[in-house]
Amino acid sequence: MDLNKPYLSRKNGDLWLTEDEYDNLKVSYRIKDVIYDQKSSCQDVMILDSYNFRRMLVLDGVVQTTSVDGHIYNEMISHVPMSIHPNPQKVLIIGGGDCGVAKEVAKYEGVEHIDMVEIDELVVKACIEHLPEVSGRLADPRVHYIFDDGVKFAASKKKEYDLIIVDSSDPIGPAKVLFEQSFYESLHEALKDDGMMVCQSQSPIFHADVMKQSYKRISGLFPEVKMYTAVVPTYPGGLWSFTIGSKQHIKPNASKVRDKNTKYVNEQIVESCFSLPQFIKEML
Amino acid sequence: MDLNKPYLSRKNGDLWLTEDEYDNLKVSYRIKDVIYDQKSSCQDVMILDSYNFRRMLVLDGVVQTTSVDGHIYNEMISHVPMSIHPNPQKVLIIGGGDCGVAKEVAKYEGVEHIDMVEIDELVVKACIEHLPEVSGRLADPRVHYIFDDGVKFAASKKKEYDLIIVDSSDPIGPAKVLFEQSFYESLHEALKDDGMMVCQSQSPIFHADVMKQSYKRISGLFPEVKMYTAVVPTYPGGLWSFTIGSKQHIKPNASKVRDKNTKYVNEQIVESCFSLPQFIKEML
Missing domain, CATH: 3.40.50.150 (Vaccinia Virus protein VP39)
Known part of the structure; x- marks a missing residue:
């Protein structure tokens, strides 16, 4: 699993996803677990398990949909x-x-x-x-x-x-x-x-x-x-x-x-x- | 002006406010300028000029209201x-x-x-x-x-x-x-x-x-x-x-x-x- 991505970071032992879509606003989600991580011919496809929104589909580092909302x-x-x-x-x-x-x-x-x-x-x-x-x-x-x-x-x-x-x-x-x-x-x-x-x-x-x-x-x-x-x-x-x-x-x-x-x-x-x-x- | 606050940080020369209200979700706003910064007997009172929401009232590091919304x-x-x-x-x-x-x-x-x-x-x-x-x-x-x-x-x-x-x-x-x-x-x-x-x-x-x-x-x-x-x-x-x-x-x-x-x-x-x-x- 390649966690060497610009939108993933570790802080005090926790994994965080930070959406990088906007220059002036950043939203970061604390991540429990990386469930799926593959590169398709179009994009970087991840399923992450987050604390607030449970499982999230993340494409090229941007949250697309989540189990919660x-x-x-x-x-x-x-x-x-x-x-x-x-x-x-x-x-x-x-x-x-x-x-x-x-x-x-x-x-x-x-x-x-x-x-x-x-x-x-x-x-x-x-x-x-x-x-x-x-x-x-x-x-x-x-x-x-x-x-x-x-x-x-x-x-x-x-x-x-x-x-x-x-x-x-x-x-x-x-x-x-x-x-x-x-x-x-x-x-x-x-x-x-x-x-x-x-x-x-x-x-x-x-x-x-x-x-x-x-x-x-x-x-x-x-x-x-x-x-x-x-x-x-x-x-x-x-x-x-x-x-x-x-x-x-x-x-x-x-x-x-x-x-x-x-x-x-x-x-x-x-x-x-x-x-x-x-x-x-x-x-x- | 005291910028030594846990919710303010500098990154690549830019000032950012990161709300620290939630353990699992962090929202960060890029800040143009600190307009007002005083400590009252109740709380830390700031007016910040942000890129996305223009001027914001920030109490103890949490955005309360903004010029835009x-x-x-x-x-x-x-x-x-x-x-x-x-x-x-x-x-x-x-x-x-x-x-x-x-x-x-x-x-x-x-x-x-x-x-x-x-x-x-x-x-x-x-x-x-x-x-x-x-x-x-x-x-x-x-x-x-x-x-x-x-x-x-x-x-x-x-x-x-x-x-x-x-x-x-x-x-x-x-x-x-x-x-x-x-x-x-x-x-x-x-x-x-x-x-x-x-x-x-x-x-x-x-x-x-x-x-x-x-x-x-x-x-x-x-x-x-x-x-x-x-x-x-x-x-x-x-x-x-x-x-x-x-x-x-x-x-x-x-x-x-x-x-x-x-x-x-x-x-x-x-x-x-x-x-x-x-x-x-x-x-x-």
Whole structure:
């Protein structure tokens, strides 16, 4: 195990992970144990056991999801659009290597087919084996794993999906292309005539420029656009934004999320998540 | 200026503040400049200019409020109860040394008298002079500053206030007593027959025990109790809880917050903030 990484350090005998994504803010987590540590062709993949957030998926030194709060992001990016589309049968997930989004979407019986296009097979393997709280050790026959470039895959599809969920990491490194105009255009083409897309559109505080750009680009393509927020404690600043672009449907039917065994989402959250703080409304 | 403090360090020529409140999580802010640095009889009071959050009030090494996100906490603890009480004329603020809560409450013309009881005069002086984005250099004749122990002050009052806002720091050190049963009892007695109180009830993630205890204690005293949340980026985990205990009124009249020059609060936020994530509902 190679602990000689810039984001790992030892202090008084304890191992610490320090996220190095921001120049002016550093968050450090005390680590109990290194569970998994491999280099894929894309990135450095680790599963660390932390004191506060238990097991965490860490890519190139940045926390992506944890046993303690990973469900918040995965539930919010899945159940909110699932409550809006009246009958999503064919779903495409781009990214989502921790399998949490596929796990949430698979809770809906009406879903017949889920394509999950993740560029890094190692992430999926690591999370299925070592991060069961997030991945649920997903083994649903409706989920089809495709280990490929999500941009290329989406561009090859025409009017095929009811719902596309873009579960990307931050717009640096491999995920940068998932925030570009041409990518949103190909999603629009890959969707059926009443299809819809959702993406994580970053922090309204730390990446307001990315958030505004995503909203603007999606607004230029889809007649119905809505932003919503949730709080993800292990993302900087906590507050996180999601943007829906829809060809037709936009009103949530909150009762659809009932009895879905969720820990963050419920009917009131699905309805209230679209109430944006004043500073975000003014940005858009 | 004494920079020989355990929570300040230099790295490659840069000054960093590292909050040392949690054993397993450390947040570090890169600091441009030390604006103010004094020791009061209660605590170590600093105003630091940071890169991400501009000026920050730091007490004993813990960030209390900042120029960038301080308004979120101050608006949420003020405007939500102000929208519920139909005619709050006399308001008591316990703590609130940064003056942000008093500034928000003073935006309501119907308010005739605000008592602000802060134990540390130095905090008020520092914030009025060096943290104008939060304090607004508050100089409203309706605001009466009382530099005293909030517990003792509240215990001396009977049926006097329409609204009491407890703007405390964390339940360690001087603020510990502001989370105790006997304190909530004295607030109940200090309120008029249709009065209400609100307090910050800590993080549902990092201090779930304190949050549940506050909710339970307040529920035992007031017929109407409601919890709401907001996202405060400089508080650990981002998600923060507030608890209202009311003798009578409990339904917000959201239109009251209109045109109050707020940056986070608006009518939709006042109505949606009571929609709690499923894990909090299950805790209560």
